[in-house]
Amino acid sequence: MAGHPTVPLEFSELPESEMRARALAFYEAMKTRRTVRDFSDRQVPREIIEHAILTAGTAPSGANHQPWFFSVIGCGPLRKPLREAAEAEERAFYEGKAGTEWLEALAPLGTDSDKPFLETAPWLIAVFAQRRGGPKPGDHRKNYYVSESVGIACGLLLASLHQAGLATLTHTPNPMGFLTELCGRPENEKPVMLIVTGYPAEGATVPLHALDKKPLDQICGFVG
Ligand code: IYR
Numbered sequence: 556m557a558g559h560p561t562v563p564l565e566f567s568e569l570p571e572s573e574m575r576a577r578a579l580a581f582y583e584a585m586k587t588r589r590t591v592r593d594f595s596d597r598q599v600p601r602e603i604i605e606h607a608i609l610t611a612g613t614a615p616s617g618a619n620h621q622p623w624f625f626s627v628i629g630c631g632p633l634r635k636p637l638r639e640a641a642e643a644e645e646r647a648f649y650e651g652k653a654g655t656e657w658l659e660a661l662a663p664l665g666t667d668s669d670k671p672f673l674e675t676a677p678w679l680i681a682v683f684a685q686r687r688g689g690p691k692p693g694d695h696r697k698n699y700y701v702s703e704s705v706g707i708a709c710g711l712l713l714a715s716l717h718q719a720g721l722a723t724l725t726h727t728p729n730p731m732g733f734l735t736e737l738c739g740r741p742e743n744e745k746p747v748m749l750i751v752t753g754y755p756a757e758g759a760t761v762p763l764h765a766l767d768k769k770p771l772d773q774i775c776g777f778v779g
Pocket residue numbers: 645648661664666667668726727728729
């Protein structure tokens with residue numbers, strides 16, 4: 556497009572055998588990812604979290620506005636009020652606000668309003684979606700495809716943390732407004748999820764229900 560600078564694409568083509576091997580190896584690695592709810596308090600170096608967030612920041616986004624912010628909560632004084640606020644919302648949710656259909660859908664996961672991992676896991680990453688912001692600091696332009704962009708970034712973040720050997724949990728207390736205040740984020744940013752990460756607790760288990768992934772013919776059709 557005239558007037559806008561470009562650079563040559565850096566692209567290294569792989570032999571087809573290598574492509575097949577890598578696609579399979581990545582699938583084999585990712586299919587061992589589990590949503591973990593029992594975390595150890597063992598510390599994890601901050602650089603691993605920083606690199607995972609840099610990976611998330613490579614996600615494609617509407618007009619390359621990168622409409623995300625990751626507030627990383629270590630093991631400091633925010634933990635107790637955060638857990639209290641999240642558990643208060645979860646109690647309302649599990650005591651009826653969710654409705655029976657939702658609670659029935661969750662039953663095989665065995666979740667409840669008790670969230671000890673919010674105080675035990677070494678890192679919590681609160682993900683915020685920016686409705687406005689634009690590509691440069693200080694911009695206040697409208698952002699586009701915000702949910703899609705932030706969703707992709709979260710996927711990359713989870714993949715990176717998993718590849719780095721960490722357990723993760725996508726936690727979604729509902730509503731999540733308390734994260735705005737606790738993390739000191741502006742009101743125009745919407746908290747979208749809390750990603751909990753660290754080592755699993757010894758003897759951690761996962762619900763059998765979560766292992767059941769749909770086969771290719773149920774999630775994919777080649778139509779052309
Ligand atoms: N936020 C609640 C409930 C919950 C909702 C869904 I959808 C899940 O897949 C899992 C849990 C909680 O974290 O317990």
